[in-house]
Amino acid sequence: MKEKKLGGRPKLASYQKRTKCFRVMFTENDYIYIQSKAQQAGLSVNEFCHQAAMGCEVGQRISPEMMSAIRDLSGIANNVKQIAHQMHIYGLEAVKQQCFSIISEVSRIITQVKNNNHDSED
Structure with missing residues (x-):
């Protein structure tokens, strides 16, 4: 068959x-x-x-800590804009301390974000 x-x-x-x-x-x-x-x-x-x-690749949602850091950086960006305006009017020496203050605050936020990212990867 x-x-x-x-x-x-x-x-x-x-x-x-x-x-x-x-x-x-x-x-x-x-x-x-x-x-x-x-x-x-x-x-x-x-x-x-x-x-x-x-x-597709799915990314992690932004944590509340990261959102807070982004908001802080946004506020700092506004401060930098105001300081640049003041520098044009009064000169660098008049706003020097504000510049150092902003630099240290940005460094603090960057360190905080790096630490949060390392904690979430573990």
Whole structure:
């Protein structure tokens, strides 16, 4: 007897089978956008989402300490702008102490951020 050839693609090995599912909700506009991106890539929406999820790098959220440091640096930037304006009017000697104060504060914040980053990596 002749063996009947089975149609279709060969079965996947157990380690290649996708057995787990995530449910993700999108807005109507997001879904249309993803459909169009998948179509441009020549993929199904499922395969496009799978490849996008597997190929992306997710960064760590900014910690509250880091946000505080960013706010502090933003305030210092404003102070530097004001000091530069005063330097143009009164000269460097008149605002020298303010400059040293800002430099030490920026150094403190940078040290704090470095210490927080080293703590979070452990």
